[in-house]
Amino acid sequence: MSDLRPPEHQVAGHRASANKLGPLVDGSGLFYKPLQAGDRGEHEVAFYEAFSAHAAVPPRIRDTFFPRFHGTRFLPTKAQPGEPHPHLVLDDLLAGLDAPSVADIKIGAITWPPGSPEPYVAKCLAKDRETTSVLLGFRVSGIRVVGTGGAVWRTERPEVKALDTAGVRRMLRRYVSSVSGEGADCALAAAVYGGEGGVLSQLRELKAWFEEQTLFHFYSASILLGYDANAVSATGGVGGGVRVKLVDFAHVAEGDGVIDHNFLGGLCSLIKFISDIVSETPETPPLGPS
Ligand SMILES: O=P(O)(O)O[C@@H]1[C@@H](OP(=O)(O)O)[C@H](OP(=O)(O)O)[C@H](O)[C@H](OP(=O)(O)O)[C@H]1OP(=O)(O)O
Numbered sequence: 001m002s003d004l005r006p007p008e009h010q011v012a013g014h015r016a017s018a019n020k021l022g023p024l025v026d027g028s029g030l031f032y033k034p035l036q037a038g039d040r041g042e043h044e045v046a047f048y049e050a051f052s053a054h055a056a057v058p059p060r061i062r063d064t065f066f067p068r069f070h071g072t073r074f075l076p077t078k079a080q081p082g083e084p085h086p087h088l089v090l091d092d093l094l095a096g097l098d099a100p101s102v103a104d105i106k107i108g109a110i111t112w113p114p115g116s117p118e119p120y121v122a123k124c125l126a127k128d129r130e131t132t133s134v135l136l137g138f139r140v141s142g143i144r145v146v147g148t149g150g151a152v153w154r155t156e157r158p159e160v161k162a163l164d165t166a167g168v169r170r171m172l173r174r175y176v177s178s179v180s181g182e183g184a185d186c187a188l189a190a191a192v193y194g195g196e197g198g199v200l201s202q203l204r205e206l207k208a209w210f211e212e213q214t215l216f217h218f219y220s221a222s223i224l225l226g227y228d229a230n231a232v233s234a235t236g237g238v239g240g241g242v243r244v245k246l247v248d249f250a251h252v253a254e255g256d257g258v259i260d261h262n263f264l265g266g267l268c269s270l271i272k273f274i275s276d277i278v279s280e281t282p283e284t285p286p287l288g289p290s
């Protein structure tokens with residue numbers, strides 16, 4: 001427990017600091033997310049409890065695309081000395097990856113659940129319009145790429161907030177590029193995005209579920225992509241697999257028998273962007289960073 005620290009690979013969301021709560025890890029394979037203020041934290045716990053036990057959620061979907069939920073735990077934090085704070089205990093989705101390249105993509109043209117207070121709706125709508133959410137049905141919230149020689153390239157908040165359509169395409173290309181700096185050779189596109197078990201095939205499996213499921217509406221949730229940049233082989237495979245997961249359930253609403261067209265639309269749009277990158281990229285054997 002003394003080893004608690006902010007995750008090195010966090011790419012978006014609230015970050016832990018001397019005066020702010022944020023997620024923590026301790027190297028045990030678990031990820032601790034502080035319960036957020038107001039009813040949000042309790043809402044996220046309630047989602048995980050309902051989702052984990054729901055008989056209508058296919059086990060394959062739950063196990064493949066969602067972090068496992070291990071209950072809640074009070075933990076000490078730097079932001080609130082002497083006042084342990086409750087945290088969701090989740091699987092660390094990047095555990096076991098030597099050099100995680102990570103992308104957080106917030107799905108949906110609308111990021112607030114029905115019934116939200118007007119000031120919150122206004123705040124979210126402004127962000128959805130300023131970013132690509134309204135136009136594309138998703139926005140890139142943050143990316144971290146480990147390149148040749150282990151150099152880490154990552155986005156800064158103001159930069160991702162200002163991305164337009166071309167910028168989003170550039171980021172999705174950069175995520176599968178092995179060069180350092182701003183360039184994008186897409187050398188890893190076939191291995192990470194394409195092929196059996198790649199991002200595209202997983203997103204299509206997730207989409208098939210979203211075409212059916214009417215249990216939950218995932219407002220403001222993100223798709224988290226992860227792969228080990230040190231494990232992309234010359235034959236095109238990725239050791240440890242490519243991870244495609246959903247995170248951030250503070251704004252999930254009841255589905256009430258209606259499909260989540262907001263999430264589904266964004267997912268289709270993301271699939272199209274990624275499949276365009278794969279088809280435009282010649283299948284050259286990737287060289288992982290060394
Ligand atoms: O608190 P803020 O204003 O920094 O906004 C958070 C966003 O940071 P931003 O400044 O847009 O990069 C933050 O955005 P990122 O995840 O960093 O893209 C989230 O949208 C967060 O919402 P929630 O945790 O999903 O409810 C946002 O929190 P809420 O708007 O839900 O409070």
Ligand SMILES: Nc1ncnc2c1ncn2[C@@H]1O[C@H](COP(=O)(O)OP(=O)(O)O)[C@@H](O)[C@H]1O
Nearest residue numbers: 010011012013014031067091092093104247248
């Ligand atoms: N279970 C997890 N395992 C590993 N990293 C995670 C996990 N959940 C979230 N993250 C990381 O933390 C970031 C913020 O998580 P999120 O749940 O969206 O928090 P917030 O509600 O503050 O936006 C994500 O972009 C990702 O980098």
